[in-house]
Amino acid sequence: MKNFFINPDGTEKQIEAVIKDNKTALINDTKVEYEHKFISDNVMILRINNKNYIVKAENDSEEEMKDTSFEIDIKSEVTRLLCKSELDVLMEKFSKNRGDVKIKTDIVSPMPGAIVKINVTEGQKVKKGEVFLVLEAMKMENELKAASDCVIQKIFAEEKKSVEKGQILLKLEPSAAE
Amino acid sequence: MIKKILIANRGEIAVRIITTAKEMGIKTVAVYSDFDRYSLYTKLADEAYHIGESPASKSYLLADKIIGVAKKSGADAIHPGYGFLSERGMFAKMCLDENIKFIGPPHTAIENLGSKTKAKQLAIKHKVPVVSGTEKAVTDIEEAKKIADSIGFPVMIKASAGGGGKGMRVVKSEAELESSLRMAQNEARSSFGDDSVFIEKYVDSPRHIEFQILVDEHGNAVHLGERECSMQRRHQKIIEETPSVIMDETLRHEMGECAKRIALASGYTNAGTVEFMVDNNKNFYFLEVNTRLQVEHPITEMRTGLDLVAEQIKIASGEKLAMTQEDVRFKGASIECRICAEDPDNNFLPSTGKLNYMFRVLGNGMREDTGIEQGNEISIYYDSMISKLISYGANRETAIRKMKRALRDYKVVGVKTNISFLLSLLENEAFVKGNYNTQYVERYFLPGLKEKKIQLDNDTEIAKSLASILFKESKQEGTSAKVSSAKSGGANSWLKRKTEAYR
Missing domain, CATH: 2.40.50.100 (RNA polymerase II/Efflux pump adaptor protein, barrel-sandwich hybrid domain)
Incomplete structure (x- = not known):
């Protein structure tokens, strides 16, 4: 079990996802079955409830966003998503408390x-x-x-x-x- | 007949020319810069010669060097492609002097049409409509008033040395004329060191429609119909289509005849493109002649069934056109999209880098012209075009449908592309109805795009969310040591299981 919090950039939305194992996940309380295979570093075939998706992802080019911000491309429609694990959320709280907010200069x-x-x-x-x-x-x-x-x-x-x-x-x- | 062609170009257009030459049994010679040493077209050609460093000014623009290669390799013709040396009269002249056939118009025609004022005078002389205006530069306000009155407002003030929108002013009424003239002159002086300006009729939000022509060396000319190129951003064409939705038989005939007339009057031969502006009332005005093969020529090929490069080669070999105007048949509809390495979310900044991975499925009715392979790099030295996707269908709706499908199934990894931007243009109501002009993208489409809210349907939202997690996890697998030590066994064993599943 692993929990994630996803926020489509430019929206207030918060999507909660629970990865149960390598074939089932709970996304906003909807249970889905999935399988996937990477066909290159940034492209994968993803099947959700037997529905096919070819997905491309680009990392954010900025170092501190690299692991949380992804541009996800399905059918050439690109959405930027902020995807945080529980650990990310914890780390964020921690650094905020220390007032350690980094500004790009x-x-x-x-x-x-x-x-x-x-x-x-x-x-x-x-x-x-x-x-x-x-x-x-x-x-x-x-x-x-x-x-x-x-x-x-x-x-x-x-x-x-x-x-x-x-x-x-x-x-x-x-x-x-x- | 020509036996061996040197292609004085690179990328997709070099590939395009080489393939036709091979079909005709003609040998091909490629030239390359440092950057292009193993580019697709160099491997496709029978021979390949290094001509210099990566910047075009140190390779593809070196006329002497390229002619030297032609002589050394025994090429009896040079195809210039588009860009680079293709519209330099000097280069055509040099080929002529060296007894190498230049596959394009004679240098005299390039020079006649190269100067906008000369071309305009030629058009007027041969009864081709032009935007009315001054033929000489204006500096005096009284003279300007007189001219503006006779043309009728709105008028456009244009720096005679101008370009890129500098020194240009639209004047709606006489009251604005004096101050606008002064401002345009100031701009012209500071930008070009020359404050002479022209005044001409202002055509508001025109369409850009161009006609493909073929002229042989025996005085025969045909037009191959129009291409609608009004989808532009900063004067760069984005999507081209044929036929144009506003075209009817009469207008096509009229414009086509004008295109042929101006070509013949200038002593033109080979393939060329005559550009027009068309206003809301279907009045058309001659703009200029592009004395080369155009980037968007494939859509004309799809709709006429002709191979324009083959026609060019035959004309250059001295053959007569095999068709008359009556033989030219138009069938179906075709659209071209230019896939470029640029970032639409970041002011269309060019995106350089390595194309680590490409995935696309063309399918029925689609053609792709490209000079790029997976693993290639998009560099700063040349333009940012990755590929031209061309769709063809019995009608416009089909062509659009095929194009959208192909764009959705086109993935490029490593650089940003304009694919999603192209798709939203194709889905836009104005495009679907064919109701757009040269101002449309910048004035209406782009501002609207920024306001567009992200709307994901439930399935896509789930897919994208899950995908982001899977990508995130795969990224961290590489550096998982630190993650797993920070986390309890749960995550670690989950990662392990996940890896095992893909053995």
Whole structure:
């Protein structure tokens, strides 16, 4: 027996799942029979009550979300799900109590490319949705935007210079105005 | 007849050209950059030559080097594909000088049609409708007023050196004209260092409809019908289809004849595409000629039963067209979707990486043009297209149905793709009714998509929840030491049982 709590991203919903053994599970009190086989690291055939699903999953690219956040693709409809085990929930409570909430302050390049334009300066206050900089890759210009209000602490990126995937571009301090 | 073709391109279009050449018994020569050393098309060709580093400017754009390979390998023709050198008059000229057949129009036609003003003048001369406007640049407000009045509002102000929407302004009435002109000029000056602007009639939310033409070297031309390419985002086509829902026999004939007229007037030969804007009242305006094979050419092939690459090769060999306009038959409906490595949830950012796994089942009525194999990498050097899926059916509904099925059964692991985005477009009411234009995706569809609530039916919710658990568990099996020590025996033995079940 193992308990999990699943939350489809963008909803308030909480789905409770109990894995009873390797062929039965209880999902929101519905008992299901299942079997599955991985056909690659990220793709599996899943049969639930004899109904076929080909499922693809992508992990969250961020380190701390890697084990809990999954993009699940069935029939090319993609849903992001947060899937937590009992242990995850415990760990979360534990770290919250210690006030150890991690905030993302490093903006890294999502792909290799070249910096076309930097719209911000060090010390500048930036509102959610504003464009930090424009990155060119694969013949397309892409805007990197602020996910929340913040202040630019340091800029590492330089215009016209190429960057590698994962290279740090900006360092933020979370906005005090929040 | 041509005996050996060098393909001055890469990826799916190189594969496309090589397959037809092989069918015709013609030898093929591939060229590759560092990145493409073992790409599918290089293995498919009879011979393959390294031409440089991965960036296109150091390989696929090196005209001299490519012509050198053609001579060394004894190729008597070059097919440029699309992009890269395909629309450079210079390259066609170099081929001519080296006595290598360029499979495309003569360089003079590329140059005639390459300049938008020249092409427009040619169109006017041959009674092909164009968007009315100034032929010379305007700087003076009085002159601008006079022109705008004679065309009628709304008008569009466009930087003559422009591109990418910079220096462009729509003006709805005379009251706005002066300030808009000033702003457009400021933008044009700061972006291009040139503040001359044009004024032309503004066509609101037009459709983009293009005509495929074939012209032989003996003055014969046919059109192969239209392609509706209005599903665009930032001027990038997403879905193309033929026929267009707004097309009727009369309009098709009229537009097709215009397309042929402008091609013949410019001295064009080989395959080409004439682009038009079409407004709400089915008025059409000539835009430009693409002097190459288009990405979306397969839908025309499906509906006419022709092989456009074979036609290109035959025309380049000096053959007469085997058909007249009356012989061209249209049958059924075809749709193309471009599957790209990009993330629709993150502003369509290109997604690079290795395609660890691909799973797809084409089935009846589907065609796939791709240059990619499982294990390949999507790089920053070239465009992000993974594959072109092309569906064909007796009618539009069938073609849509087949496409949706194929997209649902298409899985790519390793990079993000636009597959779910394509599916929601195909399921959208505006697409189903064919009621869309070039503004549709950005102005209506994307904003609506963000507001769309996630709705899962009960079965799917259960399947997705269970799947997330199984993926989570499989991830942790690799690093299970730490998990099992933290947990009591329960989880550990559960994991063990699970592993045993798959021996």
